[in-house]
Amino acid sequence: MMATTRQEAVRSIASDTFLELREDTSGLEGHSLSESYGRYVFNDSVQRQRLPETVYKALRQTIDSGTRLDLNIADEVARAMKTWAVELGATHYTHWFLPMTGLTAEKHDSFLKPAADGSAILDFSGKQLAQGEPDASSFPSGGLRATFEARGYTAWDPTSPAFLRKSASGATLCIPTAFCSWNGEALDKKTPLLRSCETLSKAAVRLLHAIGETSVARVSPTTGVEQEYFLVDRQFFHLRPDMMVSGRTLFGAAPYKGQEFDDHYFGSISGRVLDFMRDLEKELWLLGVPAMTRHNEVAPSQFELAPHYSGISVSIDQNMLTMSVLQDVAERHGLTALLHAKPYKDFNGSGKHMNWSIGDDLGNNLLEPGHTPHENLKFMLVLTAIVRAVDLH
Secondary structure, eight states: OOHHHHHHHHHHHHHSOOOOOOOOOGGGTTSOHHHHTTTTBOOHHHHHHHSOHHHHHHHHHHHHHOOOOOGGGHHHHHHHHHHHHHHTTEEEEEEEBOBTTSSOBOOEEESEEEOTTSOEEEOOOHHHHHEEOOBTTTSSSOSOSOGGGOBEEEEEOTTSOOEEEEETTEEEEEEEEEEEETTSOBOBSHHHHHHHHHHHHHHHHHHHHHTTOTTOOOEEEEEEEOEEEEEEEHHHHHTOHHHHHHSSOSSOOOOSSOSOTHHHHHSOOOHHHHHHHHHHHHHHHHTTOOEEEEEEOSSTTEEEEEEOOEEHHHHHHHHHHHHHHHHHHHHHTTEEEEOOSOOSTTSOOOOOOEEEEEEETTSOBTTSOOSSHHHHHHHHHHHHHHHHHHHHO
16 A cells, blocks of 8 residues: 555544534533632632541541551441532542553442342442552553452552542542552552652751751642653554654654744734633643643643642642543544653653642741841751752662
């Protein structure tokens, strides 16, 4: 088959119209933007409304202070979470986690439980919420063990709220979790993150107590993760095997100009891309992702989305969710989103800029210079400790 014939065939396949299920954005209809924000998230507001006061306070104590979660409250949380999710159309739940592949992973289970009389009930227990028991040989754990000894556990992370992924055909309750081996080895990227947060808090509290800040009990990192990406028309994407396989160009002619494309950065956003961005933001807002800024980036067909900062566990989960939603929405618009760090030779690559800081449980930003000598001393001390830690580790 001649190359031109093959290209025409691929172009024809790529341009066919398929039945595409859109994400259900009905949560925005008839509601103001502020009312719709976070509609598909089992967030603090929903927890306060649906949980008994004692259960809500115990859960908040775990989230805010890092105290050990009382599993006796797990049944109440699971019951409220299931009721909320089913009301919004959910039929399944999944322990959603971040494997070492750099992507997300999930296994779906139905809320349905068969009854003896042939009927079925909807059931979701605290045990099912708190811990899953997958065959870790089938999960993306790097093939660390043979099948017969590959026990692994997904453990609920209450610091990051559950959320719904909805489509025209239904919804799934996604429960952010960590994934560990049977003896506690990290098999994902969230477990080391949570452990590092605990280590940072312990060291920072000790440092602050040493300079007289004895009322501080916990220090937590916050971050806002900016996401850059390229958009390419899906028909052109299907004509490039290198991009389809690797997400970047491996061959091709050099661009007609170098890195002088700064006018793209300051230019207006094209109508097609703006429609895509609007749909993307609607879905992210329903999922409680605080997408605040959208704009062109320096390279041709390069763009950026920037969120408001939040706690680091939530922020990282939201960034992983953003990448997934971004690619789904791009496909519905006849586009392909490239998230490779350097998809095009001789053009700017895509950064994922993490704006990072730490604050104590009294509301103080430890990386913000103060107005008194003591506050400035604290700022310089914390900054020096961070620089020293980065240099050592």
